[in-house]
Amino acid sequence: MAIEIRNVEKTFGAFTALGGVSLDVRSGELLALLGPSGSGKTTLLRIIAGLDHADAGEVSFDGQDTRDRAARDRKVGFVFQHYALFRHMTVFDNVAFGLRVKKKAERPAEMDIRRRVGQLLEMVQLSHLASRYPSQLSGGQRQRVALARALAIEPKVLLLDEPFGALDAKVRKDLRKWLRHLHDDMHITSIFVTHDQEEALELADRVVVMNHGQIIQVGTPAEVYDTPADSFVFDFLGGVNRLNGVIEGGVARLDGKAVRVDGEVGPNGPAVIYVRPHQVELDVAPGDGVPEGKWSARVSSLHAAGPVARLELDLAGRALEAQLSRDRLSDLALDVGSWCTVDFRHARVFPAKN
Amino acid sequence: MTAVASGATVRPAKRGWSFLAPTILPGFGTAFGFTLAYLCLIVLIPLGHMALRAADVGWDRFWAITLAPRVLHAFYVSFGCALAAALINAVFGLVVAWVLVRYRFPGRRLIDAMVDLPFALPTSVAGIALTAIYAPNGWIGALAKAAGFKIAFTPIGIVIALVFVGLPFIVRTVEPVLQDLDAEVEEAAASLGATRWQTFIKVLLPAILPALITGVALAFARGVGEYGSVIFIAGNIPAVSEIVPLLIVARLEQYDYAGATVIATAMMGVSFLMLLGINFLQRWTRSRHAR
Incomplete structure (x- = not known):
């Protein structure tokens, strides 16, 4: 019925x-x-x-x-x-x-x-x-x-x-x-x-x-x-990273670098960038500085029980949670204290409230 | 070797019959002693003494006194009226409790307080008040007279007095149970297609029943023992509206101590048997309720 x-x-x-x-x-x-x-x-x-x-x-x-x-x-x-x-x-x-x-x-x-x-x-x-x-x-x-x-x-x-x-x-x-x-x-x-x-x-x-x-x-x-x-x-759907950034001229920026976001970008001003932990892409930090358009973060803790590893990262003072497979983790050879580069596969941006 | 091994096995603690089930609460001996002493002093010894005195007269006289038509009729009036009053209260007391628990209306607290009045009021006050209204020249009594019957000075008057004194027993025992009833259970019954009446009969009443029976038992017991409020409205006409307690007092006033004791003992016996029966009924409904 x-x-x-x-x-x-x-x-x-x-x-x-x-x-x-x-x-x-x-x-x-x-x-x-x-x-x-x-x-x-x-x-x-x-x-x-x-x-x-x-x-x-x-x-x-x-x-x-x-x-x-x-x-x-x-x-x-x-x-x-x-x-x-x-x-x-x-x-x-x-x-x-x-x-x-x-x-x-x-x-x-x-x-x-x-x-x-x-x-x-x-x-x-x-x-x-x-x-x-x-x-x-x-x-x-x-x-x-x-x-x-x-x-x-x-x-x-x-x-x-x-x-x-x-x-x-x-x-x-x-x-x-x-x-x-x-x-x-x-x-x-x-x-x-x-x-x-x-x-x-x-x-x-x-x-x-x-x-x-x-x-x-x-x-x-x-x-x-x-x-x-x-x-x-x-x-409400849970498991999300909220990163404070800004919107400038239709582009979402985090620490000055542009973030690729899905959907529409709001008016200029302070904004919150939403990224789910499994959309956070990690890579080995190259010896010479951070690559163009990526961020650098340090692993602050690591939980590797079960098929999925959860990492707590420190991205310029912000806490960022990432999830990746155990295999990927061992490929990257990351451990607590090691540095890596961060990118976002999918992210959304919403104007900051108030 | 084997002897050593068998000696080393831990024997379970002796689990024979014990007077007291295992408990961690201390002070059983003292508390139990006090309980027994009080019960003896206040209940058992006086009642036992009375039974002994009654036994003095011998079986033949005992039965002769008890089975005299006037005494038998008084028993019939006492227990019959108390039972009738308790059953009437079972219905109306339940309604009063229901109204007090389920609805919010101005004056609810006032009615709530009024329910307890029969507890607090000296029963003779109740007797005088009821007689004034129900006597043939009182407000309601006059109406009844016009309709061709009498209320005061008949068993009907006794029942009314006993309804009055018994009401709070039903209301106060049923109220907490009604309060605890989960509204969701009624909603569940409704969503399953039950009418209000079916919900009441099949869902609510079984839940209330044990408390209701307790209330009825209390009201009944109170009714059987009631004296003050009844003697005014009853008129105390022998073989019509005479209750057993009054008969006992009458015997005492005639210095017929043996007769008074015999009737009192018989009354005690009957009351005890009825309360015992009610207790079994209660047990049965509770076991069916299976909490």
């Missing part, structure tokens, strides 16, 4: 949670709402589910306005951050809940309910725990029960609020992969909220970056990562 969101606004007292947000969610896609806390992403999710009401604007499902449809009539599966399982019910009864509360005319026979719940529990790999209570399960298992419970009503849309937020790193990674496979099998339009950029980039078909109740950028993970709309997105 496709979802259209038009100019949705929501305020809580003096706080603007959503300031006129519009978004089209395509049928069958897995969409991530990514942003820092307070950016309005959870509020947007709750409005889609009908758990909160927009002050203005509209949300429609397949072209039908949802304003007068209560949460229980929307056929939306919602997975809460803290699972919100029914503590006094077994895992089985939790999953069966949505089927058992249906109107008599629509309610499946008890036999069918048992079969359906059995299938769902098998799908989330919890068949053996059907008669346990939520308090007897681990966090990851509870999360899967919550998911099975939401899927039991055969929702048209699946909404997940920080689905992996309360889990430890290893479980989170496994569940992420598993959810992606599940989505590929079922093709339910799914939206999940997260503040973890890695999670959003790895899992989603498209990523919506939000900040201060506004949508800043919408795009595929690659688009958002490679061509961030502004400095906030660049920053």
Whole structure:
């Protein structure tokens, strides 16, 4: 099911949670709402589910306005951050809940309910725990029960609020992969909220970056990562070097030397040059001075665990992080204290704030 | 060699029956001693002594006194009215607690304070106030009279008095549990298609039930023992609106100490059995709740 969101606004007292947000969610896609806390992403999710009401604007499902449809009539599966399982019910009864509360005319026979719940529990790999209570399960298992419970009503849309937020790193990674496979099998339009950029980039078909109740950028993970709309997105997606420079006559300069940048260059004045660590190119320092158009830096520390080496460099008093393969590192024979030349493969420049 | 080896193996600590489960808290002996001494002094010895005195009269007289129609009826009134009042409070006390927890409205604190009034008020004050309203010449009593029935001086009046004194027990036991309920659980039920009523019955009530039963038990126990507020509104007509505590006082006033003790002992026995039953019910709901 496709979802259209038009100019949705929501305020809580003096706080603007959503300031006129519009978004089209395509049928069958897995969409991530990514942003820092307070950016309005959870509020947007709750409005889609009908758990909160927009002050203005509209949300429609397949072209039908949802304003007068209560949460229980929307056929939306919602997975809460803290699972919100029914503590006094077994895992089985939790999953069966949505089927058992249906109107008599629509309610499946008890036999069918048992079969359906059995299938769902098998799908989330919890068949053996059907008669346990939520308090007897681990966090990851509870999360899967919550998911099975939401899927039991055969929702048209699946909404997940920080689905992996309360889990430890290893479980989170496994569940992420598993959810992606599940989505590929079922093709339910799914939206999940997260503040973890890695999670959003790895899992989603498209990523919506939000900040201060506004949508800043919408795009595929690659688009958002490679061509961030502004400095906030660049920053938020993480792992970035910020170098203070200037813009002079349409050219970004760092220590007087021109930096090749992608995208447009802003007006003259102080500017911040953004470079991701893996776009920093290092080379062996030649004996006679710094080559034209390159910079010189000294290695201040070196972490070489895993396939990728991380280097902290000192570029004329600025800290610069670089990443390169272990092989490249051994070719360069760099060590703490050694000098090298620095170049940037890709960089972006944005006018400095204030 | 083997003897040395076997001698060197570490034997697990003796794990027989022990009176006290292992704990790091010190002072068990002292605290337990105090507890026992207090219980004995204040509860066990007086009650035991009473039971002994009652036993003095012999089985035949014991049963004769207890099973006399007037006494039986008083038992029926006492326990019946206390149970009815506790059950009425279970519904309305829950509503009051719900309103106090879930809604923010002007005067909420005032109502909150009012709930505790029955705790603090001397029960005779409550009795006089209720009688004034519910007697056939009082405001509400007059209405009831016009409709053709009486409230004061009947078991209905007793129930009203017991509802009054029992209300805070329900409200105060249910309130914290309601407060702890996660709003997300209700939202989850709604998003799964449950109506408000289904959410209440299937999700909220099971969560509240153990606390509600505790409240009912407290209100019931209080109702059974209540004296001050009831004697005014009850009218104390034998075999109609006479409660057991009043009957005991009446016997004492007639210097029938043996009769008073026998009735008191019987009352104690019945109360104890009922509270025991409620405790088991509580255990059962809690185990189902499986925290």
